[in-house]
Amino acid sequence: MKLSLVITTYNWPEALSLVIESIKNQTILPDEVIIADDGSTQETKDLITSFNKGSDINIIHAWQEDIGYRAARSRNNGILKSSGDYIVMIDGDMILHTNFIQDHISSAEPGFFVQGSRVLLSEEQSKKVLAEKIINFSFFSTGLKNRKNSIHSKLLSKIFSNKKNQHKGTKTCNLAFYRKDCISVNGFNNDFEDWGREDSEFVVRLMNSGVNRKRIRFSAIQFHLWHNEYARVSFKNIERLENAINDSIQFCENGISLMENNES
Numbered sequence: 001m002k003l004s005l006v007i008t009t010y011n012w013p014e015a016l017s018l019v020i021e022s023i024k025n026q027t028i029l030p031d032e033v034i035i036a037d038d039g040s041t042q043e044t045k046d047l048i049t050s051f052n053k054g055s056d057i058n059i060i061h062a063w064q065e066d067i068g069y070r071a072a073r074s075r076n077n078g079i080l081k082s083s084g085d086y087i088v089m090i091d092g093d094m095i096l097h098t099n100f101i102q103d104h105i106s107s108a109e110p111g112f113f114v115q116g117s118r119v120l121l122s123e124e125q126s127k128k129v130l131a132e133k134i135i136n137f138s139f140f141s142t143g144l145k146n147r148k149n150s151i152h153s154k155l156l157s158k159i160f161s162n163k164k165n166q167h168k169g170t171k172t173c174n175l176a177f178y179r180k181d182c183i184s185v186n187g188f189n190n191d192f193e194d195w196g197r198e199d200s201e202f203v204v205r206l207m208n209s210g211v212n213r214k215r216i217r218f219s220a221i222q223f224h225l226w227h228n229e230y231a232r233v234s235f236k237n238i239e240r241l242e243n244a245i246n247d248s249i250q251f252c253e254n255g256i257s258l259m260e261n262n263e264s
Contacts, residue, residue, distance in 0.1 A: 022098075
């Protein structure tokens with residue numbers, strides 16, 4: 001199984017640099033890394049170019065014009081440029097545990113998408129991590145807000161992971177799925193152009209199409225750098241999510257296939 005790691009980013013090269021360093025330390029490397037970039041400036045492009053010169057990991061830069069918040073389209077752009085059978089999605093502010101990729105490979109199962117969790121770093125600790133370029137953490141590290149999520153244990157993962165279909169708790173910062181399942185629902189919905197719910201609507205359509213949810217705990221661990229959060233979700237995005245739920249929608253019209261046709 002060929003695995004593609006898709007990383008969303010927007011104008012935070014300092015964080016992205018640490019994420020890439022954590023990828024280089026993986027017990028099993030992804031077959032390819034795609035940076036799904038929602039319009040970052042030249043500094044991010046230069047960072048990727050620099051890493052490609054000094055690393056065996058092939059990083060593909062999937063950039064789109066900065067004309068507003070278009071995370072859904074950016075993710076589709078990254079998926080479109082991927083060639084893996086299996087896709088793991090993270091955000092560009094998620095530092096990875098050394099077993100992250102290996103854990104996702106172990107958790108992959110036909111007919112399921114996988115939702116992982118994250119460890120939240122405090123604001124103070126995040127500043128220290130960025131300044132000192134720290135990429136290794138443990139249960140005993142300072143500045144962890146939800147410390148229990150940092151425990152890496154096969155036994156605890158087996159006990160506490162579950163298979164239960166729900167969209168609540170969906171986060172594309174730690175989400176994995178088979179590429180063919182994504183294509184079958186036409187990827188993310190490009191109509192989502194403001195913040196929020198594009199990830200939930202995507203997994204709702206996956207579940208409506210018969211792909212079930214697997215929630216893993218104490219495995220595939222990542223550490224989230226602190227930043228200001230968006231305060232409010234777009235009403236239109238909430239409405240689109242509710243429509244997908246109420247109408248059992250599987251396929252979005254404005255999805256990855258339109259982008260593919262435009263490229264060809």
